[in-house]
Amino acid sequence: MSFQTTYGPDGRLRVAILGCTGSIGTQALDVCRQHADRLQVTALSVNSSTSELVAAAREFSVPAVAVADAAHGDDAVLQELPEGTKLGVGAQAVCELARRDDVDCVLVAIVGAAGLEASHAALTSNKRLALANKESLVVGGDLLMPLAQPGQLIPVDSEHSAIYQCYLGENPREAHCIWLTCSGGPFFGRTRDELDRVTRADALAHPTWAMGAKITIDSATLMNKGLERIEAMHLFNCDLDFINVVVQRQSKIHSMVEFADGSVMAHLGASDMRIPIQFAFSYPERWDTPAPRIDFRELGQLTFDAADMDTFRCLALAERAGKMGGTMPCVLNAANEVAVDAFLHDGCSFTDIDRIVESCMDAHDMQAVDSFEQLRDIDAWAREKAAQVLAATRS
The missing domain is CATH 3.40.50.720 (NAD(P)-binding Rossmann-like Domain)
Structure with missing residues (x-):
């Protein structure tokens, strides 16, 4: 019901x-x-x-x-x-x-x-x-999703809102895969050596979206896309391998669902978060747009590229955490929050972020998720561990 x-x-x-x-x-x-x-x-x-x-x-x-x-x-x-x-x-x-x-x-x-x-x-x-x-589902999706009635949880992330809308009126069992789009962030095409030298100001200059500082850094490291992939796994009840990341530099295709017959449903629109916010309020209705419309005659092009997991290692770490499941995504998320905060306060380099996260994941013995209290304890442990790794990085 x-x-x-x-x-x-x-x-x-x-x-x-x-x-x-x-x-x-x-x-x-x-x-x-x-x-x-x-x-x-x-x-x-x-x-x-x-x-x-x-x-x-x-x-x-x-x-x-x-x-x-x-x-x-x-x-x-x-x-x-x-x-x-x-x-x-x-x-x-x-x-x-x-x-x-x-x-x-x-x-x-x-x-x-x-x-x-x-x-x-x-x-x-x-x-x-x-x-x-997104951290609600990344950390506690195993506990939250069984509580959600059909139609009770409406995602607001532009990508997940897009996927949700692509599935409307469709049979999820007939889907072949999800294409989760990614802007590529401000450092698309950079090498690992170049990332070692980027500054906080560089990382906060997102090419297409206006967001808060933490999520903007996550978008620069591609951790944001890794977290979104785990979130989509919970929201749409699928394996992580079902969700493919594709770089769409113009941020006009917000995500796509490909079906068994080869048809692809894509959600397109302006790069304006007021649109998915409004949809979460208006569903199942659609109200007048809160944002300027796109004139597709002036857009020029839509490009697609593969994400570079070797250079942007946070995306690979999120994949590892998502496939392991249990409490590992909690460690991924907590360690990342500590590392990003340190970077924003000039406490570590940009590439130290994934090094800190990886060290915490390596030190964690994954457990099955069984309670919010357990997740709070794991979150606290991961933050303390990340602080220790950060201190060692500085010394």
């Missing part, structure tokens, strides 16, 4: 945006502005950006908000929240927003593994889950 989305008394979808000041969160608020007759923002969370939280809460008259970082729970600006707005502090307060009676759809746009428990809260509270946090 398919999931039945609830709506508010006035027919609008009541939305909780967890991580409302990040790239996805701010674009989601823009979609809500453009479709105020269809969407009502009823809950917002931030990690620590309390000024932006207050501004959004006042603009949308939000009944409930949460600040994940307890160190910012008493920020003076929070006194300016609208009268009657309920304030929660801490990670559990964020999860409680997903359980509220006045929430129909939860957009989980929290960066990193912190989104896992929020995703779990949304699914177990019978809410539509608009999932923009």
Whole structure:
């Protein structure tokens, strides 16, 4: 039986945006502005950006908000929240927003593994889950996917939204493979030696997408594509080898599904995250576009290339973790978060990122996933191990 989305008394979808000041969160608020007759923002969370939280809460008259970082729970600006707005502090307060009676759809746009428990809260509270946090499935897909009713979880990543839409009306058993597209990042065509010398500014200059710093670095290392491949494996219930990565430099084909008869369904559109965000809210309807349209007469060309796993070793490490399964993707993700943060703060080189991740994976004895508590322990172990490897790299 398919999931039945609830709506508010006035027919609008009541939305909780967890991580409302990040790239996805701010674009989601823009979609809500453009479709105020269809969407009502009823809950917002931030990690620590309390000024932006207050501004959004006042603009949308939000009944409930949460600040994940307890160190910012008493920020003076929070006194300016609208009268009657309920304030929660801490990670559990964020999860409680997903359980509220006045929430129909939860957009989980929290960066990193912190989104896992929020995703779990949304699914177990019978809410539509608009999932923009790929780590939820990379780390906890074995636990989350059995909880999702058909049609309850709508992916927000542009590639997974594309694949989801390519499958609509089709028999998944008749699919031959998935073509997961990849921009190639800012360093497409570079050699390993050249990657040793790239800077933080170089890595943050993505050629086609505007994203947050962490995911932009992941796109430069191609770890993002490796994580997306594992995520797709869970979302579409297939083996990792069923999912092929193809470089599509123009970022206009967002992914494709090839079927048994040789037909290929491709999802094309502007490189604008507001489109998949809106689809996760509007499904099964389609609303007026929130983004400029493409004139294909002016596009010029669509190119395709193979991804270079030897140079971009994070993609190969993600493949290794995905095929091993169990707790190995948790280690991959946690070690990568530590390494990327270090790179963003000039604590290691670009190519040190995959070296740190590989060292942690080599040191881990993979286990079958059996609980969220286990994943929290493995995540903590991997972060500590990554910090040790990082310290040794610096010395």
